[in-house]
Amino acid sequence: MSKYKLKCITCEKIYEPDEVEYTCPACGNRMGTLEVIYDYEDIKINREEFSKYESIWQFEKILPIEKDSYRTLLHVGGTPLYDVPKLSEELGLKQLIIKYDGTNPTASYKDRASAIAITKAYEKGYDTIYCASTGNAASSLAGLTAPTKLKTFIFLPASAPIAKISQLFIYGANVIPIDGSYDEAFDISMQIGEEKGWYCRNSAINPYLLEGKKTGALEIAVQNSWNIPDYVLVSVGDGTVISSFYKGFYDFYKLGLIDKIPKIIGVQAEGAAAIKRVYDKGEPFLPDDIETHTIADSISVGKPRDIIKACKYVKASGGYFISVSDKEILNAIYELSLKTGIFGEPAGAAAYAGLKKISGKLKGYKVAIVITGNGLKDVKAIENFVKLKKVKPEINAVREVIEEYEN
Numbered sequence: 001m002s003k004y005k006l007k008c009i010t011c012e013k014i015y016e017p018d019e020v021e022y023t024c025p026a027c028g029n030r031m032g033t034l035e036v037i038y039d040y041e042d043i044k045i046n047r048e049e050f051s052k053y054e055s056i057w058q059f060e061k062i063l064p065i066e067k068d069s070y071r072t073l074l075h076v077g078g079t080p081l082y083d084v085p086k087l088s089e090e091l092g093l094k095q096l097i098i099k100y101d102g103t104n105p106t107a108s109y110k111d112r113a114s115a116i117a118i119t120k121a122y123e124k125g126y127d128t129i130y131c132a133s134t135g136n137a138a139s140s141l142a143g144l145t146a147p148t149k150l151k152t153f154i155f156l157p158a159s160a161p162i163a164k165i166s167q168l169f170i171y172g173a174n175v176i177p178i179d180g181s182y183d184e185a186f187d188i189s190m191q192i193g194e195e196k197g198w199y200c201r202n203s204a205i206n207p208y209l210l211e212g213k214k215t216g217a218l219e220i221a222v223q224n225s226w227n228i229p230d231y232v233l234v235s236v237g238d239g240t241v242i243s244s245f246y247k248g249f250y251d252f253y254k255l256g257l258i259d260k261i262p263k264i265i266g267v268q269a270e271g272a273a274a275i276k277r278v279y280d281k282g283e284p285f286l287p288d289d290i291e292t293h294t295i296a297d298s299i300s301v302g303k304p305r306d307i308i309k310a311c312k313y314v315k316a317s318g319g320y321f322i323s324v325s326d327k328e329i330l331n332a333i334y335e336l337s338l339k340t341g342i343f344g345e346p347a348g349a350a351a352y353a354g355l356k357k358i359s360g361k362l363k364g365y366k367v368a369i370v371i372t373g374n375g376l377k378d379v380k381a382i383e384n385f386v387k388l389k390k391v392k393p394e395i396n397a398v399r400e401v402i403e404e405y406e407n
């Protein structure tokens with residue numbers, strides 16, 4: 001008997017894992033994304049079995065995978081959690097902790113999901129796996145499949161940052177650069193993937209991937225010595241990462257390992273705030289489709305596929321969604337780098353931009369922010385901060401420049 005079941009987020013129908021591959025057949029049209037549910041009574045688990053910097057596989061008792069199936073060669077998860085008391089004090093918080101996932105093997109949060117996707121592809125006997133991506137899911141799938149026998153097909157906007165695209169080629173993926181948006185790449189990927197019978201690594205469709213992503217929340221609990229933050233801020237595109245934070249804390253709560261679930265705050269870019277818009281209108285939460293314009297390519301999503309789950313989970317946590325402008329995001333990248341040394345890509349630093357925006361409301365609370373991607377993934381975004389002025393290779397010319405810096 002399987003250790004988990006799948007439950008539709010829309011109609012709440014429950015399935016055995018072998019009854020359904022991706023979304024709820026009863027709801028159709030990919031409307032019912034599924035959540036993985038466990039029988040918490042059956043799971044014997046305690047705090048002492050976890051350590052602070054182990055990979056995601058230390059959580060295998062609450063991951064929907066089999067005991068002896070494939071585990072990634074590279075060390076996914078166990079990324080740093082930084083306690084930053086000085087910045088916390090500056091913002092008037094009780095504690096500020098920063099989960100930095102730019103140190104994952106391919107430099108983003110997405111490795112947590114790709115790792116599970118690869119394990120499931122092997123368990124299910126697939127030889128090819130595909131995804132639609134803004135660049136991070138893609139590079140993570142490409143990087144983590146590189147040492148495996150799996151063939152990888154990637155659909156992404158040709159306009160994705162060059163560092164992310166370069167990762168794909170260096171890892172030997174089959175790249176389909178679509179001259180269009182992520183939302184278009186997503187629909188095309190689904191059609192081709194279904195035609196070809198490939199395994200789908202699109203987090204909002206494949207229910208197992210969120211379980212990989214939830215390990216970020218589990219790590220916050222373990223690494224902060226079970227001292228659970230009051231608020232967690234995370235950036236939002238399709239809505240899977242934010243849903244995974246709720247799910248991770250929920251699992252630990254149901255297992256009796258923690259005594260509360262933080263309020264989860266979703267940070268969207270002003271030019272791509274589809275989920276915030278729907279959430280603010282209230283229930284029923286219905287899918288949306290908007291035009292997007294933002295420098296934060298990773299969260300430039302007009303048609304968020306996990307919108308229902310994201311809204312329901314955020315509501316259950318007592319949280320909400322906010323939006324930040326591109327200018328606020330850029331300033332956040334710079335300020336966070338300057339004050340902590342953590343250099344996030346725009347979608348990553350958006351969480352800090354969100355914190356700056358609402359820190360007045362969070363005074364006296366313990367807050368965690370999640371920096372989901374490494375700044376080196378998109379250096380073009382910060383070109384205005386790069387003031388490169390050539391200096392003649394002459395000692396006096398160099399002295400002059402140093403003097404300018406010193407004054």
Ligand SMILES: Cc1ncc(COP(=O)(O)O)c(C=O)c1O
Binds near residue numbers: 242
């Ligand atoms: C760096 C980064 N941050 C945040 C997100 C947002 O995650 P989601 O689309 O699941 O909301 C993504 C990609 O999706 C991302 O690549």
Ligand SMILES: N[C@@H](CCOP(=O)(O)O)C(=O)O
Binds near residue numbers: 113240
């Ligand atoms: N912004 C994402 C989009 C898809 O990622 P997924 O993990 O939600 O499937 C990206 O990084 O490509």
